[in-house]
Amino acid sequence: MDFRRMAIEIESPEEVGYQTIRYNLSESSVRDLPFRELNIDLSDVLLCYTEHRGSTLLRSLILENSKDFELDDVLVTTGAAMALFIVATTLLEKNDHIVVIRPNYATNLETPRAIGCEMSIVDLDFDRQFDLDVEQIRQAIRPNTKLISLTNPHNPTGKLFPLDVIKSIIALAETQGCYVLVDETYRDLNFQTPLLPYVASLSDRVISVGSLSKSFGAPGIRIGWLICKNQSLMYRFFAAKEQMILGNAVVDETIAAHLLAQKATFLPPIHAHIRENFAALKTWMSSQSLLEWVEPQAGVVCFPRLKTGLELDFPAFQKTLYSEYQTMVGYGHWFEQADRFFRIGFGYPGKEDLVAGLEYLAISLDRHSTVQRG
């Protein structure tokens, strides 16, 4: 397989150097959690192999005592990233076809491309509020379609697709006999909506993917999972995991279980912080003459764009923002979109840093955008 690196990873803060960024508005997660704030004693942890599917405790915490699932419906993975890789490589071969809703997290496009399968892309349209168009998805389906892939809550727009739309997509998959991958990495970042059940609870044609990276600020423990009620599929996913890593790191799993067991303690202050920053972001957006947006509903990212009729000298803009103001946002090309789009991550920085970073973004846009000629 011919793997290619993805722009979003090449240009990520951890690759360019966190120390070079003062105002980090490029993250899709909340603030990284310092180990000391975990209040955990790991001295009795035995550095053994753990259950290959993930410890029983961790898996039951992931399932939140839901009556919809059995314990073996969940497989712990090394981040959501590994879950996505397992799903694509298990389900897709060269002669298969996938429908991908774009923008999407880059892995959901690149791994199918590396496999070499046929791909139809259904683009979300800013001018239609980034709403999912089920009819477009229906038209994209072919006899060899094996998978429909989307993220919800959505990265990078912050959209939360309505349940009836998700159900219509599942109905399409059931008719076609294919699967739906719902990347639910942002599920716990429901700072203004109720927590929805995993989409996998609705049908055994659905694979839900989750993670502790974004909502708990714990990407460093690399714990994610996939959930599916189809046991023959789960057997294949599990076999793929065993061939890659056998089981996860026992220290990571212990910390993950600790976080999930105390979700009620860890998440409320995180949500309060997001709400505060979101209010500041909304105030800022309402004063912007160069930008327009579709207001996000969940998660900690939004995807505004430079208004129609304006042109941006992107390289000069990026240089000013990064080199002069040590500020970073996510760029349109990370999501295969024009660089008149920006992903603003409003959950990661403290409020003061967010406000300062937004001001530098406004100044940089002002300096490098012009009215389009002709």
Ligand SMILES: Cc1ncc(COP(=O)(O)O)c(C=O)c1O
């Ligand atoms: C939609 C989506 N899925 C998966 C991932 C990967 O997350 P993890 O750190 O759990 O591997 C990301 C990270 O940005 C993401 O945005």
